[in-house]
Amino acid sequence: MYNSNKVIPGIIIFVLIVTFPIWLNHGKAVSAPKPILPEGRCVESKEFMRANHMQLLKEWRVLAIREGMRIYTSSDGSRFWIGLQNGCMKCHHNKQQFCDKCHDFASVKPYCWNCHIPPETKEFGTAKATRLLKLFRIPVDLREGAKPKHGEHGGHGEIDKGGEH
Amino acid sequence: MKRRKFLKLAGISAAVAGGVPSFLLREVKARSYTPPPGALTARRWGMAIDMKKCWEHPECNDCIKACHAAHNVPEIPEKKKEIKWIWKDEFEHVFPEQPNEFNNIVFEHKPFILLCNHCKHPPCVRVCPTKATFKREDGIVMMDFHRCIGCRFCMAACPFGARSFNWVDPRPYIQEFNPEFPTRMKGVVEKCLFCYERLEKGQLPACVEACKHKALIFGDLEDENSEISRILKERFSIRRKAELGTEPSIFYLIG
Numbered sequence: 161m162y163n164s165n166k167v168i169p170g171i172i173i174f175v176l177i178v179t180f181p182i183w184l185n186h187g188k189a190v191s192a193p194k195p196i197l198p199e200g201r202c203v204e205s206k207e208f209m210r211a212n213h214m215q216l217l218k219e220w221r222v223l224a225i226r227e228g229m230r231i232y233t234s235s236d237g238s239r240f241w242i243g244l245q246n247g248c249m250k251c252h253h254n255k256q257q258f259c260d261k262c263h264d265f266a267s268v269k270p271y272c273w274n275c276h277i278p279p280e281t282k283e284f285g286t287a288k289a290t291r292l293l294k295l296f297r298i299p300v301d302l303r304e305g306a307k308p309k310h311g312e313h314g315g316h317g318e319i320d321k322g323g324e325h
Numbered sequence: 326m327k328r329r330k331f332l333k334l335a336g337i338s339a340a341v342a343g344g345v346p347s348f349l350l351r352e353v354k355a356r357s358y359t360p361p362p363g364a365l366t367a368r369r370w371g372m373a374i375d376m377k378k379c380w381e382h383p384e385c386n387d388c389i390k391a392c393h394a395a396h397n398v399p400e401i402p403e404k405k406k407e408i409k410w411i412w413k414d415e416f417e418h419v420f421p422e423q424p425n426e427f428n429n430i431v432f433e434h435k436p437f438i439l440l441c442n443h444c445k446h447p448p449c450v451r452v453c454p455t456k457a458t459f460k461r462e463d464g465i466v467m468m469d470f471h472r473c474i475g476c477r478f479c480m481a482a483c484p485f486g487a488r489s490f491n492w493v494d495p496r497p498y499i500q501e502f503n504p505e506f507p508t509r510m511k512g513v514v515e516k517c518l519f520c521y522e523r524l525e526k527g528q529l530p531a532c533v534e535a536c537k538h539k540a541l542i543f544g545d546l547e548d549e550n551s552e553i554s555r556i557l558k559e560r561f562s563i564r565r566k567a568e569l570g571t572e573p574s575i576f577y578l579i580g
């Protein structure tokens with residue numbers, strides 16, 4: 161082989177670099193996530209929920225919102241109120257200790273919580289001074305006196321001279 | 326292997342392969358969905374707003390406060406970015422098609438309570454490309470926020486300005502939230518949903534419950550014996566932009 165003194169070390173270095181992550185993590189067992197589970201049975205068996213909760217939640221969402229089917233009768237005949245905030249999270253009191261444990265581990269980012277409010281939330285953070293906010297000239301420090309108290313604010317009640325938008 | 330034996334074996338394995346999964350999946354088959362038992366139902370929900378009663382209390386904003394608190398509606402100070410489900414506006418803006426050269430004094434600058442009309446023929450539903458906005462069988466023009474892509478076709482289609490768009494993340498602008506209802510996120514349209522989540526639990530809409538002067542009458546327009554049908558038969562009412570043919574389900578009692 162021509163240039164074998166360069167090609168062979170080159171191949172070896174290449175293989176080493178490509179398999180670097182394997183070497184690095186070799187022998188380090190990453191422990192499985194341990195979400196904190198409430199007592200008792202979920203709407204279905206643990207095994208079923210573990211494998212199918214995403215499909216079940218999607219089915220719930222569609223049937224509850226679009227068909228008005230709010231009550232779920234599970235395989236063992238128990239009935240449940242369908243809902244994330246008003247259903248699931250009434251037992252799973254803590255999103256961080258439950259949902260996030262596995263989702264972080266598996267690096268999945270469901271967007272449920274963009275709108276739904278986890279039970280541990282006590283208040284929402286202040287707005288970040290994003291470019292968009294500046295662009296629209298929306299004040300950020302609403303909380304420090306810049307904003308009248310709930311109720312005194314005339315915004316919604318006031319007659320809108322500008323007409324409807 | 327003899328033919329007979331082979332067929333037997335094949336038969337047994339087919340039975341096992343077919344039988345076991347269906348046995349395991351029995352859990353799935355028994356599942357079922359039903360509507361909530363104590364829900365308020367109607368053939369066509371509607372609302373009559375007794376403006377005469379409302380005008381006696383010009384300072385009162387209880388319906389607006391109750392609705393916006395119940396549904397985590399943010400208070401964004403910038404007018405152009407504000408979100409509203411129920412609000413007030415003056416006669417000239419609400420009924421622009423009713424000019425009366427000499428006799429506008431009675432209603433001049435009078436405030437009206439505005440919200441989504443839950444139109445019988447809702448243009449917002451026709452234009453929504455994702456069916457995020459749809460019409461329920463009980464007349465409620467419903468939104469499935471999960472599906473809204475924020476195209477704002479519905480806002481262009483609605484002749485009543487009943488819809489608001491979330492230009493920014495609304496959460497920082499919500500002071501106290503209702504933990505039983507979600508918020509919305511940036512890029513989603515929202516509006517009044519006739520408190521479907523309360524009807525489901527057997528409760529009247531938040532605004533109706535909050536009005537201590539009983540100016541909001543909520544009920545089934547297609548039930549002859551309902552309070553709202555009776556009132557609409559007895560008193561003079563107007564609807565917004567009726568000439569457009571969207572058939573609003575909100576009636577303003579002004580006589």
Ligand code: SF4
Nearest residue numbers: 441442444447449483
């Ligand atoms: S008032 Fe506007 S948003 Fe409400 S149903 Fe009619 S068209 Fe749609």
Ligand code: SF4
Nearest residue numbers: 453473474476477479
């Ligand atoms: S903004 Fe949302 S609700 Fe409105 S038309 Fe588009 S997808 Fe439908």
